[in-house]
Amino acid sequence: MTQPLDIATESKTSWSDEELTSAVRAYLGMLRLELQGASYNKAQINRALREGPLVGRTKASVEFRMQNISAALYELKMPYIAGYLPARNIGSAVKEKMVELLRQNDIGFLTAYVPTADGHALSVQVSTLRSQAYLKMPTGAKHPPVVLKSSANYVRDPAVKAWVLNVAKGTCEGCDHPAPFIGNDGLPYLEVHHVMPLASHGSDTPTNAVALCPNCHRRCHYAKDSDEFKLRLYEKIPRLKLEVPEPIDAGTYESIHIDPN
Numbered sequence: 001m002t003q004p005l006d007i008a009t010e011s012k013t014s015w016s017d018e019e020l021t022s023a024v025r026a027y028l029g030m031l032r033l034e035l036q037g038a039s040y041n042k043a044q045i046n047r048a049l050r051e052g053p054l055v056g057r058t059k060a061s062v063e064f065r066m067q068n069i070s071a072a073l074y075e076l077k078m079p080y081i082a083g084y085l086p087a088r089n090i091g092s093a094v095k096e097k098m099v100e101l102l103r104q105n106d107i108g109f110l111t112a113y114v115p116t117a118d119g120h121a122l123s124v125q126v127s128t129l130r131s132q133a134y135l136k137m138p139t140g141a142k143h144p145p146v147v148l149k150s151s152a153n154y155v156r157d158p159a160v161k162a163w164v165l166n167v168a169k170g171t172c173e174g175c176d177h178p179a180p181f182i183g184n185d186g187l188p189y190l191e192v193h194h195v196m197p198l199a200s201h202g203s204d205t206p207t208n209a210v211a212l213c214p215n216c217h218r219r220c221h222y223a224k225d226s227d228e229f230k231l232r233l234y235e236k237i238p239r240l241k242l243e244v245p246e247p248i249d250a251g252t253y254e255s256i257h258i259d260p261n
Helices: 019-037 042-051 059-075 091-104 109-114 121-132 160-166 214-224 224-235
Strands: 146-148 153-156 191-194 210-213
Touching: 019 042, 019 059, 019 109, 019 210, 059 091, 091 224, 109 121, 109 160, 121 160, 160 191, 160 210, 191 214, 210 214, 214 224
Parallel strands: none
Antiparallel strands: 146 153, 191 210
16 A cells, blocks of 8 residues: 655645545535535545545645635535635636536536526526425525626525525414415425615625515515514514615616515
8 A cells, every 4th residue: 555645745746637536526425415414524534535545645635625626616606515615825727627527526416506696597496405305504695796787686595595485484484474375386485585685785695584475575675664574573583683784876776676586
């Protein structure tokens, strides 16, 4: 068996495509388990790699390689393993290589998590995510970007919408009444409302989103007592966090139509 290299020697040794592929496959295996809510042991997987396809590599170098993979997934707007924060300041060539290997190793199961400004695509992705047995609370985006067309739509995180709808379990979080009907996807129909509007720089996160029946949703937007109703939502739902609105330049946004969902 090849003897492990010391750090000084290893730092001068490029990783082969076979080694990188082994790391990517191990990473995706862990990510699948994490997204399914299953437990796994990163230390054991690191050790198994160093005793097998990555023999001669150090524990730290394998950990850093996993962070490289996280950085590539972050670049693709896809979820990554919480315990492997994306590595900073990695070279563009390394990132491009990681992206290439990820695409070669079946990352289709992550497509539903990619934020989108397309309303139809968002609905399809949300239905896909809601059909999973487990959906962990997503990070979302503090400042979702805007896509300008004839009108503008915010880029929405499908995992945030799916998680909020699943937590509601078919019951309006405003009035506590069951969803008024079953949607085309076979699931109870509720609408996700951002308590601090995205147009006021509210976040697209679970701590700023609630699942409401259409009546309560329109109440938030158009009722005379909408402010009082929103205040009751903050008091009633523990996960909600009050966000401070930021001023909007009316000249920039006056022609923007925001989807209330």
